[in-house]
Amino acid sequence: xxxxxxERILAITETYKNPDGSLKGWLIEKDQFISLxxxxxxxxxxxxxxxxxxxxxxxxxxxxxxxxxxAARIVRIPRESLLPGARxxxxxxxxxxxxxxxxxxxxxxxREDPQAGTLIYLVSDDNYSPFQRTLLLQFRLGTxxxx
Numbered sequence: 001x002x003x004x005x006x007e008r009i010l011a012i013t014e015t016y017k018n019p020d021g022s023l024k025g026w027l028i029e030k031d032q033f034i035s036l037x038x039x040x041x042x043x044x045x046x047x048x049x050x051x052x053x054x055x056x057x058x059x060x061x062x063x064x065x066x067x068x069x070x071a072a073r074i075v076r077i078p079r080e081s082l083l084p085g086a087r088x089x090x091x092x093x094x095x096x097x098x099x100x101x102x103x104x105x106x107x108x109x110x111r112e113d114p115q116a117g118t119l120i121y122l123v124s125d126d127n128y129s130p131f132q133r134t135l136l137l138q139f140r141l142g143t144x145x146x147x
Contacts (some may be wrong), residue, residue: 002049055079071097
C-alpha cells in the first residue's frame with residue numbers, strides 16, 4: 001500500500017484474487033473503499049508500492065522458482081489509470097534476476113532529490129534462513145516519462 005500525492009491510499013493484495021484472476025485492490029479516500037484490480041505478470045506477485053510525486057506508482061513484484069531462484073520486477077502504473085473499477089497493468093521498467101544480485105525483495109521506497117533524481121531502494125528479507133540474504137539495493141529512475 002502507498003499514499004498518493006492527492007492523499008488517497010492505493011492498496012493491492014498479494015494473493016486475494018478476483019474471479020478473472022486479477023488481484024484485488026482498492027483506492028481508499030476518507031471512508032470510501034473503491035475497488036480496482038491489478039493483473040500481475042506471469043508468476044510474479046506484488047510485494048510493495050511507492051508513489052511518485054507526479055502521481056505515478058511504482059510496484060515491486062517478486063517471484064521464486066526452484067530452478068530459476070528469485071526474480072523481481074519494478075513496474076510503473078500511470079496516475080491516469082488510478083480510477084474506480086480500473087484493471088491496472090503496469091509497464092515493466094526494471095527486471096532483477098540472475099546473474100544480477102537478487103533475493104526475496106519485499107520492500108521498496110522512493111526518494112526524489114533535485115540533484116540525484118529519483119532514487120529507488122529495494123530491501124530483501126532473509127526470513128531467518130541461511131539460504132537467503134538481507135540486501136539493500138539502490139537504483140536511479142530514468143526520466144523517459146518526464147517525472
